[in-house]
Amino acid sequence: MAWKIFERGMAYRDFTPASSEPSEKAHGATAWLFNAGMRDLSGEESQRRADAGEAFVLRFRVPRDTARCVEFHDNVYGHQSKSTADIEDFALLRSNGLPTYHMASCADDIDLRISHIIRGQDHLTNTFKHVLIFEAAGATPPQFAHLPLLIAPDGSKLSKRKHGPVVSVTTYRDAGFLPHAFVNFLCLLGWSPKDNRELMTRQELVDAFSFEGINHSNAVINFTEADPFDPKAVWLNAEYIRALPFDELAERLLPFIPGADLAKMRKIAPLVRERIRLLIDVRSVADFFFVDTLPPYDPTELIPQKGDLDLAHKVLQQAHGTLARTEFTHDALDAALRADAESMKIKPGQMFQPIRVAVCGRKNAPPLFETLEAIGQQGTLARIDEAIKFLERKPDESVKN
Numbered sequence: 001m002a003w004k005i006f007e008r009g010m011a012y013r014d015f016t017p018a019s020s021e022p023s024e025k026a027h028g029a030t031a032w033l034f035n036a037g038m039r040d041l042s043g044e045e046s047q048r049r050a051d052a053g054e055a056f057v058l059r060f061r062v063p064r065d066t067a068r069c070v071e072f073h074d075n076v077y078g079h080q081s082k083s084t085a086d087i088e089d090f091a092l093l094r095s096n097g098l099p100t101y102h103m104a105s106c107a108d109d110i111d112l113r114i115s116h117i118i119r120g121q122d123h124l125t126n127t128f129k130h131v132l133i134f135e136a137a138g139a140t141p142p143q144f145a146h147l148p149l150l151i152a153p154d155g156s157k158l159s160k161r162k163h164g165p166v167v168s169v170t171t172y173r174d175a176g177f178l179p180h181a182f183v184n185f186l187c188l189l190g191w192s193p194k195d196n197r198e199l200m201t202r203q204e205l206v207d208a209f210s211f212e213g214i215n216h217s218n219a220v221i222n223f224t225e226a227d228p229f230d231p232k233a234v235w236l237n238a239e240y241i242r243a244l245p246f247d248e249l250a251e252r253l254l255p256f257i258p259g260a261d262l263a264k265m266r267k268i269a270p271l272v273r274e275r276i277r278l279l280i281d282v283r284s285v286a287d288f289f290f291v292d293t294l295p296p297y298d299p300t301e302l303i304p305q306k307g308d309l310d311l312a313h314k315v316l317q318q319a320h321g322t323l324a325r326t327e328f329t330h331d332a333l334d335a336a337l338r339a340d341a342e343s344m345k346i347k348p349g350q351m352f353q354p355i356r357v358a359v360c361g362r363k364n365a366p367p368l369f370e371t372l373e374a375i376g377q378q379g380t381l382a383r384i385d386e387a388i389k390f391l392e393r394k395p396d397e398s399v400k401n
Helices: 001-005 043-051 101-111 127-136 168-173 179-187 202-208 231-243 246-256 261-270 280-283 309-322 330-341 348-360 369-373 377-391 395-400
Strands: 011-015 057-060 069-074 078-083 089-093 118-119 142-145
Touching: 001 011, 001 057, 001 089, 011 043, 057 069, 057 127, 069 142, 078 127, 089 101, 101 127, 168 231, 168 280, 179 202, 179 231, 246 261, 246 280, 261 280, 261 369, 309 330, 309 348, 309 377, 330 348, 330 369, 348 377, 369 377
Parallel strands: 118 142
Antiparallel strands: 011 057, 057 089, 069 078
């Protein structure tokens, strides 16, 4: 295709040695446009030097005899125009015979009969050269649409070298972003449906999309060195997690807890769905469900509000006996432990906290009765027993451990 353009007189050989070849960038106050000696070289001389084996670059002969503007309509940025007097004679083929990006992309688009070219805004200025190539090749230029770029908080363009984890899709996959939640987030970068919707299904995104909804300004991905995730992406992911059926959530959580079985995860999914934003959060929110022995925790956590270690000890002893003979269902556990609190003349919260910490290793945990039901009677009693033994140790032993 490049040689056909040459044969039509719209390109020429440039024999300028590589060491002194113009950079096609600004030189001083003016930009380099062409080497007049090469552009005006006769066809016979050009052919003779080529036949002699002299290396050359094949350049596009940008029209300069009369003033002309290269124009096209961009579906995002509107009418675009640039004078040929401001476009350099750009290369089509390098001195090694390989095509440049401009030539290769246009040849590919023509060959594949591309109807729309949708690409980053940083290619907007290249389009004037591409329109010239399409015309010289006898092809109708496709429609163009240039999209705003994704940039970092400091205004720099996102790059693999500088922002590796932020631009790597595996970072989001391994952290537990749901595929469609991430797609939804990406779609809202630089585009909006103009009706304030944010959570949209794939089909809703398809139906709502239009070039008119694309912003002209670049889109900022908000992240820090410590956290590669944009808060908006995390929020969207949490919303989609909360909408998942429990069985599907359990299946998606399974890879994040090595060795966990699906049956147990199905019990846990309803307890964590409202408490996680990323699937990987299950490791910190529900870790105590998947260990045989809890890691050490602060014994003062066992102390109920307006109580002391002695009250915590009495609560756990009472609970151990009660839970040993109670059916492990939500309603039965609720009734039995509330009855214990009443008999001990303490508030239900004072009854529940020592049990929660003994079983979970912390105060902040999913609802108590559902948690006990998921852990099971044997596991619950074993953990309460360990907490009782912990409280019965001598003070110096408790501090040491």
